[in-house]
Amino acid sequence: MDVQLKKGLMSTCVLAIVAREDTYGYKITQDTIQLLDASESALYPVLKRLEAQNYLTTYSKEYGGRLRRYYSITDVGRVQLVEAKKELEEFKKVIDFIMEGGSEK
Amino acid sequence: MTKELFLKELKAKLIKLPQTDRENAISFYTEYIDDALENGKTMEELEKALGKPDDVAAKIIADYSVNRAKEKPSLTNGFKALIAVLGVFAIPIAAPAAIAIVAIIFALLITVFSVAFSLIMAAFGLFVAVAAMLGVSIMLMFTDPLLGVASLGASMIASGILILLAYCFIKLASLMVTGTSFLIKKIFDKNRKEGVSA
Numbered sequence: 001m002d003v004q005l006k007k008g009l010m011s012t013c014v015l016a017i018v019a020r021e022d023t024y025g026y027k028i029t030q031d032t033i034q035l036l037d038a039s040e041s042a043l044y045p046v047l048k049r050l051e052a053q054n055y056l057t058t059y060s061k062e063y064g065g066r067l068r069r070y071y072s073i074t075d076v077g078r079v080q081l082v083e084a085k086k087e088l089e090e091f092k093k094v095i096d097f098i099m100e101g102g103s104e105k
Numbered sequence: 106m107t108k109e110l111f112l113k114e115l116k117a118k119l120i121k122l123p124q125t126d127r128e129n130a131i132s133f134y135t136e137y138i139d140d141a142l143e144n145g146k147t148m149e150e151l152e153k154a155l156g157k158p159d160d161v162a163a164k165i166i167a168d169y170s171v172n173r174a175k176e177k178p179s180l181t182n183g184f185k186a187l188i189a190v191l192g193v194f195a196i197p198i199a200a201p202a203a204i205a206i207v208a209i210i211f212a213l214l215i216t217v218f219s220v221a222f223s224l225i226m227a228a229f230g231l232f233v234a235v236a237a238m239l240g241v242s243i244m245l246m247f248t249d250p251l252l253g254v255a256s257l258g259a260s261m262i263a264s265g266i267l268i269l270l271a272y273c274f275i276k277l278a279s280l281m282v283t284g285t286s287f288l289i290k291k292i293f294d295k296n297r298k299e300g301v302s303a
Binding site for chain 1: 156
């Protein structure tokens with residue numbers, strides 16, 4: 001898949017995952033790579049960027065005697081996710097057309 | 106590779122990053138490995154999914170350099186980003202990237218050396234011109250002493266300026282060559298670490 005396209009999809013995937021519930025790096029990574037074929041190490045830069053863009057925020061919570069960093073979506077992040085979904089709706093029409101063989105029904 | 110060794114190697118590879126960025130990355134991957142092991146993964150499986158500390162570090166550095174080049178656009182940051190990105194791409198497409206790098210370096214070398222060579226030749230040409238002027242002035246002394254002295258004075262001034270210019274040319278030429286070799290060394294160092302030959 002095109003690298004830029006994959007990057008964009010990966011960011012949106014992460015936003016969608018965190019929007020469901022606050023969760024942590026390992027879980028986010030596993031959920032994402034089940035959908036998109038990528039190296040697990042691709043996720044850290046994505047999470048860091050989403051945090052820098054203020055779409056995600058983090059807090060530490062104790063888990064099994066150690067601290068785990070949880071990611072939580074911000075209001076700005078939710079707005080961004082809605083925008084991304086709108087864009088994907090447009091894509092969906094094109095994809096459906098192509099997948100149907102590009103012919104009229 | 107044990108968890109401790111993995112993190113130690115990652116930390117060493119990230120040494121050029123600012124402390125906070127490095128610590129963030131290390132704490133992320135410490136937690137990540139803990140979670141993976143608790144989920145029944147072995148370090149071997151983890152290394153397969155994540156890549157070696159080299160690959161993990163290359164991704165972090167590439168992202169950091171590109172962001173920095175975007176925030177503070179400068180020639181140096183641009184070059185750093187280019188080198189870091191070449192480092193990441195060198196892993197999956199080692200041979201084409203290596204060929205491209207060698208080609209770029211070769212072109213760079215030829216350009217720099219021809220410019221340096223022409224600068225040195227120009228400096229040499231100036232010396233010859235000054236010498237000829239001095240010779241003519243001395244000959245003039247015998248036929249027309251007044252004109253000869255005036256001409257000698259003029260050529261003395263000219264030689265002063267020209268020697269200064271020639272000195273600058275040679276300095277500039279040597280500066281260009283050192284600069285280029287430094288850049289090439291950086292590219293090579295980087296890619297040796299990322300394993301272009303692999």
